[in-house]
Amino acid sequence: MKKMFMRIVLLISVIVLGGVSITNQSFAYPGEMYYIMHELNRMQGTWYDTNGKEAYVFSNGYVNGNKITNLYDLAGGSSDFGCKLDVIVGGISETWKLSFTNLRNGPAEYHQYMDINGASYRRTPAERYFESVGGIYLGMPIEQVKALYGQPTITKDNGHGMCDLGYANLGMELDIRNNIVTQITIYSYGDRAFDRTGLTAKSSPSEFARAYGMSRTPGQFASKIGNNEYIWIRSNYQSATLSLYWN
Numbered sequence: 001m002k003k004m005f006m007r008i009v010l011l012i013s014v015i016v017l018g019g020v021s022i023t024n025q026s027f028a029y030p031g032e033m034y035y036i037m038h039e040l041n042r043m044q045g046t047w048y049d050t051n052g053k054e055a056y057v058f059s060n061g062y063v064n065g066n067k068i069t070n071l072y073d074l075a076g077g078s079s080d081f082g083c084k085l086d087v088i089v090g091g092i093s094e095t096w097k098l099s100f101t102n103l104r105n106g107p108a109e110y111h112q113y114m115d116i117n118g119a120s121y122r123r124t125p126a127e128r129y130f131e132s133v134g135g136i137y138l139g140m141p142i143e144q145v146k147a148l149y150g151q152p153t154i155t156k157d158n159g160h161g162m163c164d165l166g167y168a169n170l171g172m173e174l175d176i177r178n179n180i181v182t183q184i185t186i187y188s189y190g191d192r193a194f195d196r197t198g199l200t201a202k203s204s205p206s207e208f209a210r211a212y213g214m215s216r217t218p219g220q221f222a223s224k225i226g227n228n229e230y231i232w233i234r235s236n237y238q239s240a241t242l243s244l245y246w247n
Helices: 002-017 035-045 142-149 205-212
Strands: 047-048 055-057 066-075 081-089 092-101 113-116 119-122 154-159 160-168 174-178 182-186 223-226 229-234 241-242
Touching: 002 047, 066 205, 154 182, 205 223, 205 229
Parallel strands: none
Antiparallel strands: 047 055, 047 119, 066 081, 081 092, 092 113, 113 119, 154 160, 160 174, 174 182, 182 241, 223 229, 229 241
16 A cells, blocks of 8 residues: 555656656566566576577576666566566666566476567577477477478568468468467468378367367367467368467
């Protein structure tokens, strides 16, 4: 209650005085110490580039030996979010823009990704995934997709590091976020299939349920198949989707 009262007093002061930005990090809610420490704790450890090379090490308030002086502008959900870091590099303060997908405590869980200033990194040296479609897996870098399939026939730029790639000749659509595959959708007129089971967009929801041991028949809601991967079946679109997301 006391904290809330102080925020209200500070906000009134901003409005009356007009000389202080409401994004002042000294009292902006997303910059409270709890959130800073909580997120830094989850970032701890080594992150690798898409070639498996060590790229960033977060340890004890430092990243690659450079001191972190602030974390702020948090936006998003509990495991998928963005933020900014102020880092002292060579005696000069730099601001890094980060975003995370499926961030957890430690590297045990599949599909944890970090983006720094437009480049993607993962928790483990080698890619880890459960299912794939036509040789494409969740977390696959866009460069590897194009090496395998060539240029898409249709591209849609959604902004904020997101785009859709359409291989219309194959009935396949890929959602890309921060240069990695986050969702794969195949349509009934194409010939792509789920690699573990051989199921296609023509397969029935009950076939998917049996093949992946689902507790319920998939439909308009996502069904988890393990290792932070989900399948959606959309009968009205005659499509099946492998995704990192349940909503």
